[in-house]
Amino acid sequence: MVTTSWLTSLLAYVAIVIALDPSKYVPFNKSQLADDSIFEQFEYESLEQSPWVVSANDKYLGLWSIEEGTNAYVGFEGDKGLVMKLPASHSAISLPVKFTNKEIPLVLQYEVKLQNGLSCGGAYVKLLTAPINGKQFNSETGYEVMFGPDMCGSQNKVHFIINRCNPKTEECEEKHLTVPPMAKTGQLTNLYTLILHPRGAFEIRINGQVAKYANILDRPHLLSPPLNPPVIIEDPEDIKPEGWDAEPEFIEDPTVTKPDNYEQLYGSRFIPDPDVVKPKNWLEDEPEYIEDPESTKPQLWNDDEDGEYVKPVIPNPKCEGMVCGKKWENHVPVVPNPDYKGPWIHPKIANPKFNGEWRPRQILNPDYYEDVRPFNFRPIGGIGFELWSMEGSIMFDNIYLGHRVSEAELIGNSTFLPKQKLESKNYELHRPKAKHEPVAPPKSVKSVSDLDDLGIFEFFRLLIRLQLNNVFDFIYDFQLDPAETIIREPVKFIAYCFGFVFLFTIVFGFGSVVMFLFTQAVSSLFSPAPPPVIKPNDEVEEETPVEIEEIQVEEPKLVEIFDDDDTTKEVRHR
Ligand SMILES: *[C@@H]1O[C@H](CO)[C@@H](O)[C@H](O)[C@H]1NC(C)=O
Numbered sequence: 001m002v003t004t005s006w007l008t009s010l011l012a013y014v015a016i017v018i019a020l021d022p023s024k025y026v027p028f029n030k031s032q033l034a035d036d037s038i039f040e041q042f043e044y045e046s047l048e049q050s051p052w053v054v055s056a057n058d059k060y061l062g063l064w065s066i067e068e069g070t071n072a073y074v075g076f077e078g079d080k081g082l083v084m085k086l087p088a089s090h091s092a093i094s095l096p097v098k099f100t101n102k103e104i105p106l107v108l109q110y111e112v113k114l115q116n117g118l119s120c121g122g123a124y125v126k127l128l129t130a131p132i133n134g135k136q137f138n139s140e141t142g143y144e145v146m147f148g149p150d151m152c153g154s155q156n157k158v159h160f161i162i163n164r165c166n167p168k169t170e171e172c173e174e175k176h177l178t179v180p181p182m183a184k185t186g187q188l189t190n191l192y193t194l195i196l197h198p199r200g201a202f203e204i205r206i207n208g209q210v211a212k213y214a215n216i217l218d219r220p221h222l223l224s225p226p227l228n229p230p231v232i233i234e235d236p237e238d239i240k241p242e243g244w245d246a247e248p249e250f251i252e253d254p255t256v257t258k259p260d261n262y263e264q265l266y267g268s269r270f271i272p273d274p275d276v277v278k279p280k281n282w283l284e285d286e287p288e289y290i291e292d293p294e295s296t297k298p299q300l301w302n303d304d305e306d307g308e309y310v311k312p313v314i315p316n317p318k319c320e321g322m323v324c325g326k327k328w329e330n331h332v333p334v335v336p337n338p339d340y341k342g343p344w345i346h347p348k349i350a351n352p353k354f355n356g357e358w359r360p361r362q363i364l365n366p367d368y369y370e371d372v373r374p375f376n377f378r379p380i381g382g383i384g385f386e387l388w389s390m391e392g393s394i395m396f397d398n399i400y401l402g403h404r405v406s407e408a409e410l411i412g413n414s415t416f417l418p419k420q421k422l423e424s425k426n427y428e429l430h431r432p433k434a435k436h437e438p439v440a441p442p443k444s445v446k447s448v449s450d451l452d453d454l455g456i457f458e459f460f461r462l463l464i465r466l467q468l469n470n471v472f473d474f475i476y477d478f479q480l481d482p483a484e485t486i487i488r489e490p491v492k493f494i495a496y497c498f499g500f501v502f503l504f505t506i507v508f509g510f511g512s513v514v515m516f517l518f519t520q521a522v523s524s525l526f527s528p529a530p531p532p533v534i535k536p537n538d539e540v541e542e543e544t545p546v547e548i549e550e551i552q553v554e555e556p557k558l559v560e561i562f563d564d565d566d567t568t569k570e571v572r573h574r
């Protein structure tokens, strides 16, 4: 009996644990939402069993699927979404809806998970103008609102575009938010919310945080082109008269003429050097060679046979040491002209006959209208994704289209936030890590002991590092303001002082022991002789007389030689 009850409670416990497993998917209870709210959380067996319609248009070859997420950063187990599968292909899908928002807010919210990241492509949603034909859904299909992430390279934005039609001309224009917020990158789920109030206020939230808030009516230039057409335009029927441009804007001044000596005074870049005078030995008119006056016609010269007699020439005797026959003005050195002004330019004056630039007449814009309810849209017939993206596997989920901000917040808080938490946890576990990722030093002992999977060695290493950090922090503070630091943390100061003295003593005690041993070792190495302590020892005394004796034996030999030093020969003879 005891075992059974024990088993029962164990089973009950297991059941509770499974039931409370926080990573198990629990669908959002739609009955919490108003009847006219549209909420799609993709609880379908497959795409075929869902009301979503894939475009059969020739351009759209992309595949769609309703499935669970496939990247490593999983959220809830069993949570399905709509996935655009193929990279680099056009994909279009839509959900037929019936939705109007005349004079009431429009709230559009959905989750995007760029499971493979996104380098270039869109993940935005369109609210399609009713009626729609889902099979033919394409880029030309009319829409009222376009909203969501779009990025390519460094371009990254959350699109917000409204399509407004001029009631007078019935022409429609897409008006873009000029400074859109940045979209979230990364491979986790992000939540995008658009809130449009009928009086022109709009709000974009990303993950529940307001990313943009403004009123279009107050600031119509937030959109491009602006919300309203211009009040005054140029008259398209006013055309430029013939001959308007016949007269030039400027003419040459008739009262000014070119001075006669302009070229001479101002027109040449160089002038003869005025400081150089003609040298005395310069004989311009004297020829360099003259006929030899001493030469006469020879007797035998026959003019008929030999031609006319020409006297030979000789160097002009007057030209010795002179320069003859050269024009001085061609040889004067030149210097830059200080008055040089360049070629003469005829000054110009405004032409009194000039008509000015032609401008068409300004008139009141007959097509002007004021869009006082910029967010009152035509009936919406579908929610559509019409995308191209470099990466596939973009997942959409929890699409809300309704009139209540509170509902969007409720959905965000009960579906997105817990999902984000799970994904972040899985991200920490599975994210790509750098090989030598720097680890921030622990802030407290608790933060060290909180770390999972810590070996004992690693634990102590971190602990020592933490202590060292504390000491260095304290030393730093102490350097900045010693008194203040001591007053603030007196215990720490005393503890560190003691610690320092203690360490100092140990280090020095150890050091002096080492030094002592070292000096001992060194002295025994370099002095192998016994210590010079002389004891009255027999052996020592005996040795000394022997040496002395030997010396004494040698000394007499020397003495003998020196004794006979006077008679060197005699020594040699010996
Ligand atoms: C959903 O909520 C409603 C009331 O808000 C409740 O009556 C219903 O039982 C809930 N459904 C589920 C499946 O929890």
Ligand SMILES: *[C@@H]1O[C@H](CO)[C@@H](O)[C@H](O)[C@H]1NC(C)=O
Binding pocket: 191, 207, 208, 209, 408, 409, 410, 411, 412, 413, 416, 417
């Ligand atoms: C959760 O609810 C609060 C208000 O109750 C709201 O400010 C916040 O944006 C919500 N979070 C999300 C993710 O929707």
